[in-house]
Amino acid sequence: MVDDSRRNLFKTLLAGAAVAPLSARTVAAQPVPQGPACANSPTSPSWGRGLEGQRKADLGDGTFLNPIVSGDHPDPTILKDGDDYYMTFSSFYSYPALIIWHSTDLVNWAPLGPALTESLGCIWAVDLCKHGDRYYIYIPADPDGSGWSIYAIWADDIRGPWSRPVDLKISGCIDPGHVVGEDGRRYLFVNGIRKIRLTDDGLATDGDLEPAYQPWQYPQDWVVENFAPEGPKLLRRGDWFYLVTAVGGTAGPATGHMVIAARSKSIHGPWEHCPHNPLVRTTSVEEPWWSRGHATLVEGPAGDWWMVYHGYENGFRTLGRQTLLEPMEWTDDGWFRATGGDLSRPIRKPAGGKAGAAGFPLCDDFSHNRLGVQWAFHDPAPNERERLEYRDGGLVISASGRSPLDSAPLTCIVGERSYRAEVTLDLLGDGAEGGLLLFYNHKAFVGLGFTPQQSKTFQYADELPWMRKEIPTKSVRIRMTNQDNVVTYHYSHDGGKNWVLHDHRMEVSGLHHNVFGDFLSLRIGIYSAGEGSIRVRDFTFVAV
Structure with missing residues (x-):
């Protein structure tokens, strides 16, 4: 039997690949076309489309x-x-x-x-x-x-x-x-x-x-x-x-x-x-x-x-x-x-059934003291829940580990071939570090991270020191676009009015079980490492 410290784990949560570099020049302050954060994308010629444009099996015509x-x-x-x-x-x-x-x-x-x-x-x-x-x-x-x-x-x-x-x-x-x-x-x-x-x-x-x-x-x-x-x-x-x-x-x-x-x-x-x-x-x-x-x-x-x-x-x-x-x-x-x-x-479709709700939204403004059913820690320690606190209009995640390599990220299962996700991270403390990942396990992930002094780029579980940039910031909005396993990042320091294209794209089709084991999937992840905390606000998702 597991010990009592594990018994309380998450009890309060029940309420609810090769590199394709771009130009060495970053595209600064260029607005990027963006659809409504939580709206439906255009109907696919194959699947039905539900919340946030996510795939829906029911085609609405009896099939x-x-x-x-x-x-x-x-x-x-x-x-x-x-x-x-x-x-x-x-x-x-x-x-x-x-x-x-x-x-x-x-x-x-x-x-x-x-x-x-x-x-x-x-x-x-x-x-x-x-x-x-x-x-x-x-x-x-x-x-x-x-x-x-x-x-x-x-x-x-x-x-x-x-x-x-x-x-x-x-x-x-x-x-x-x-x-x-x-x-x-x-x-x-x-x-x-x-x-x-x-x-x-x-x-x-x-x-x-x-x-x-x-x-x-x-x-x-x-x-x-x-x-x-x-x-x-x-x-x-x-x-x-x-x-x-x-x-x-x-x-x-x-x-x-x-x-x-x-x-x-x-x-x-x-x-x-x-x-x-x-x-x-x-x-x-x-x-x-x-x-x-x-x-x-x-x-x-x-x-x-x-x-x-x-x-x-x-x-x-x-x-x-x-x-x-x-x-x-x-x-x-x-x-x-x-x-x-x-x-x-x-x-x-099976005969005689009554169609009900299908799927659920992944968008989360983190304004309520309730972690949505879409979120789960990867391989959490018994006290992982203690890292989370809702305050000041967001979810505050205390730091754990030195980087995504040794920190348990908060992850979200994705069922789309192509999608766009955005999140705002406030860096609370000079030693805070946080970022947005595509996470398979601690041996296989890619992503973009920020400290109050600089940005960091992670490719296949390695940080690329030569990609570091001195970017003083206390708050950043990060956009990740995964288009058929090719990942592009943008970031913004004015709440998403103007965006900077991160000059490094990644191809991630090889991040799966036959390469890295564990029978898992590539999930959206948010990490908090270093010293201090991050505040997570306004996570949005849309299929593209």
Whole structure:
């Protein structure tokens, strides 16, 4: 169990690549065309557009276009609860963690808030389920880097409050999948594919971890990352238990990850391989979505059936694994198959659903004592929340570390191929330093920072000393434009009336898992380092 100092972590937050240099001459005091800060950008010929011009899956004509949740939302676990659907995802090193999303039609999703406020270190591939009248999330976590275990949290209301984590002491395991067997007992399946019986309350084990299923093997000449049987999700329908599994590795080659299935009349087996395996797999780098896998079956509002899984967007691994929805059908022999076809084309929406809110605004004026659901610290220390204070019209972030290399930035997931973000930073103290980043992890980020004396440029986790400029300032507005993975910075000292073009552009398409590991995405980040504090004001975002 984690210590008491972690219990209070973020508790108050529940309310809610190569260089392409420009001219050596900076373009000073030149106004840059800018759209309304939080308005919709022009409609894309493909996706619908919602708040701030962000991609919207629902096209408004009875069809949708994937992804249903854009940006880094991998390992989806989905729960149908009456007419409502709930979903959460791997949150890795971000805290507050495990944002619960809600939908009534499987296409339009909006966040409710975080389920976990206590740091458990890195979190992978959780399982959200309901047993009786109680909700559970089973969480693989590595709190101190010494090894994985599976924890559980529970709530009587999906909106919380959620309990403190309970360590089930299932060591060395990830990717839990909860199921109730024909004997009425509760079980978790985990990577491997193995299973272990739980007590009736679901908060302790009641038996030993044992092999459950030897997955179907793909042909040896297929180009995959590795076998890696993981992500077991189970469903009981009629006389059969269906076990859906991911194999082939979750990253690596675009053709690696895939979805397979098996069935049995007993939770204890024997399991029969699905004759349609693999049910989902990327077979060509020409496809719009790569490394597709980690699927869950879910019944639609009118009784049709769907698969929810994740995949990388072709050309945009930097966005992480995004959430995809594909129709499926049950066959006469009691199996099922995916029927979505080309996922670059619109698909008919699930029948019978009622469209609700989709997405949420990323803009934040930081005028309220409430950190928005879009913000999370990367790999925070137990006392990270103590760095934050709302005062004088903004969010004051106390310094931590000497630079972005050893400071936990406040980050925001982005789901757009191209976008513009702006923020105003007030430097409070002669030793203050702050800036705006595109942050993958502490080994991989780019950005622009300021002290009261000078500007700093960061490229791929290195500061470029030769790019330093003597620019005395107490307040600066920074604009970052990411156009198809090419990043341009501007800055302004008069509140955005006149802008200076920073004379260094960066190409960031290589900042993703296959280069730097960790299964993360490239996120907007705000850092505060050195000595003193920064005050953050008026963050704006728009898709471009």
